[in-house]
Amino acid sequence: MTAITHHIPENLMIAYAAGNLPQAYALVAAAHISLCLECRTALEAHQAVGGVVLESAVACHVSAGLKSETLALLDAPARNEPVFRRAGVYPGPVMQALKGGPPRWKSLGLGVRQCILSESAQGSVRLLYIPPGQAVPDHGHNGLELTLVLQGSFSDDTGRFGTGDLEVADQMLEHTPVADPGAPCICLAATDAPLRFNSLVPRLLQPLFRI
Numbered sequence: 001m002t003a004i005t006h007h008i009p010e011n012l013m014i015a016y017a018a019g020n021l022p023q024a025y026a027l028v029a030a031a032h033i034s035l036c037l038e039c040r041t042a043l044e045a046h047q048a049v050g051g052v053v054l055e056s057a058v059a060c061h062v063s064a065g066l067k068s069e070t071l072a073l074l075d076a077p078a079r080n081e082p083v084f085r086r087a088g089v090y091p092g093p094v095m096q097a098l099k100g101g102p103p104r105w106k107s108l109g110l111g112v113r114q115c116i117l118s119e120s121a122q123g124s125v126r127l128l129y130i131p132p133g134q135a136v137p138d139h140g141h142n143g144l145e146l147t148l149v150l151q152g153s154f155s156d157d158t159g160r161f162g163t164g165d166l167e168v169a170d171q172m173l174e175h176t177p178v179a180d181p182g183a184p185c186i187c188l189a190a191t192d193a194p195l196r197f198n199s200l201v202p203r204l205l206q207p208l209f210r211i
């Protein structure tokens with residue numbers, strides 16, 4: 001893998017460390033952290049700070065027994081603790097979401113495929129498979145979109161994203177990601193609201209494909 005250059009922004013890392021990220025984003029964050037030493041170190045620092053703050057806060061207000069129980073809980077593996085292993089293309093947290101099986105791809109046309117891992121009113125998370133040179137239709141975002149590259153790379157209006165890189169797109173960004181030449185680009189993408197497609201055809205297909 002080439003060096004990771006796009007990381008989890010500080011505000012998302014704080015929310016993740018506190019367990020406050022919606023599940024779809026938390027999966028993308030966990031998958032990035034499982035691939036990225038820099039963000040793993042940052043997460044550990046945030047978790048340590050959280051523990052210290054609690055340690056000094058609980059000292060004045062609660063009994064010693066409750067305090068040690070609370071701190072013991074903090075030392076136990078967190079529910080969203082990433083699994084630091086990688087089986088081929090899919091990092092541990094993605095393998096867990098796939099329940100160990102291969103992705104069940106559904107065609108979106110033009111060789112683009114998706115596999116929805118989870119979907120709820122709070123957001124959805126999916127794998128996307130984009131053949132080299134193929135574009136994901138030009139779109140804007142109603143909410144926040146996190147995209148983690150698991151294989152290959154893509155480029156859009158903001159730059160190039162290689163394997164392990166995380167792109168954070170919000171309402172301000174309209175972009176047309178295009179898979180670079182080479183291996184097909186496989187991404188893990190989480191959104192909290194439907195994407196806004198700018199051309200009519202994808203907009204018509206949107207309900208069908210649940211993008």
Ligand code: ZN
Pocket residue numbers: 004006007008032036037038039040
């Ligand atoms: Zn990182």
Ligand code: ZN
Pocket residue numbers: 139140141145169175
């Ligand atoms: Zn997007």
